[in-house]
Amino acid sequence: MTSRDGSEGSRWSDLERPPLNVVALRRGLVRDGGLWRGVEVVQRTGSTNSDLVALAAKGEASEGTVLVAEEQTSGRGRLDRQWTAPARSGLFFSVLLTPDDVPVARWGWLPLLTGVAVATGLSRAAGVDTALKWPNDLLVTVGGEERKTGGILAERAGEGGVVVGVGINVTLKEDELPVPTAGSLALAGAVSTDRDPLLRGVLRSLEDWYARWRAAEGDPTVSGLQETYAAGCATLGRTVRAELPGDRSIVGEAVAIDGDGRLVIATEDGVQAPVGAGDIVHLRLA
Incomplete structure (x- = not known):
């Protein structure tokens, strides 16, 4: 049996989970004047984020490089959590961005x-309402319950770059x-x-x-990012x-996303505490 990427063998016998078509992806995404400069698909790796950070460090990847894995064995989420899924059951990819015209503080x-x-790309391409749990978990509704279907991890790549990794569960049962x-x-x-089409829509x-944000020099208000994220x-x-x-915790109502992207929590004693890092647990509707 021959797969869509030209490889042969029983590895592609699961017709419900065909391999990505890298030729079609490049044709649909890479264009003159566009952000995406190259799309690579590997069959199996530990972490696309780790691989792309290493390539950037060696000068072997430029802005707009997209690295996709059909399977990740050591995928990482926030707080060093592991992210695993069966081969070809999701979208696991990383991109290299170098926003050198945006202040690092943003x-x-x-x-x-x-x-x-x-969330926007999946809503259009998959017809699924996707919500965001601060800061960067992707939620869908299954049987009336919120469930995490994806996550995002950003890591610095040298002085001038950021590698952003995305993992999305697509066909998991x-x-x-x-x-x-x-x-x-x-x-x-x-x-x-x-x-x-899901990957093309998301990218x-x-x-x-990214173009809107850069055109606004990273200003979350001018670009509309802060308002759209909050919505x-x-x-x-x-x-x-x-x-x-440090084993500390804050309980209160999540009331806003501030100009630095932090979650503002209003506690019972009247304090509004901005949280820039930590794990958020949804307790109940306010």
């Missing part, structure tokens, strides 16, 4: 920008989920689980939002617990 918006772009609180686009009733959305953030209006470094 680079913290990149993972939130990616969250907005991914209930018995394949790593934890009961996880979900997938298929379980959320996606109208399409064809990964080729085109990311290209659009799609399922954390706002909820009572949450922020688990912070």
Whole structure:
């Protein structure tokens, strides 16, 4: 049997999970004057983020490089959590961005920008409403419950670059989920689980939002990023617990996303505490 990328063998016998078509992806994404300069698909790797950071460090990757894996064995999420899924069951990719015309102080918006772009792209391409849990988890609704179907991890790549990694569960079934609180686009009733158009839709959305943000010199208000993120953030209006470094925690209502992308929590004693790093637990609607 011959796969769409020209390889042969029983590895591609799962017709429900065909391989990505790298030729079509390049044709649809790489163009003169566009952000995406190259698309590479590898069959298996530990982490696309780690691989792309290493390539950037050696000067072997430029802005707009996209690295996609059909399977990740050591995928990483926030707080060094592991992210695993069966081969070809999701979208696992990293991109290299070098926003040298944006003040470094505003680079913290990149993972939130990616969250907005991914949610927008999936809504169009998969027909699934995707919400954002601060700062960068992607939520879908399965059986009336919020479940995490994806996540985003940004890492510095040298002095002038950032590698942003995205993992999205596409066709995982209930018995394949790593934890009961996880979900997938298929379980959320996606109208399409064809990964080729899904990946193209997400990357085109990311290209659009990144261009807006850069044109505004990273200003989250002028670019519309802060307002759009807040509108799609399922954390706002909820009572949450922020688990912070040093075994500290804050409980209160999530009331805003500030100009630095931090989550503002209003506590019972009247304090509004901005949280820039930590794990957020949704407790209940405020």
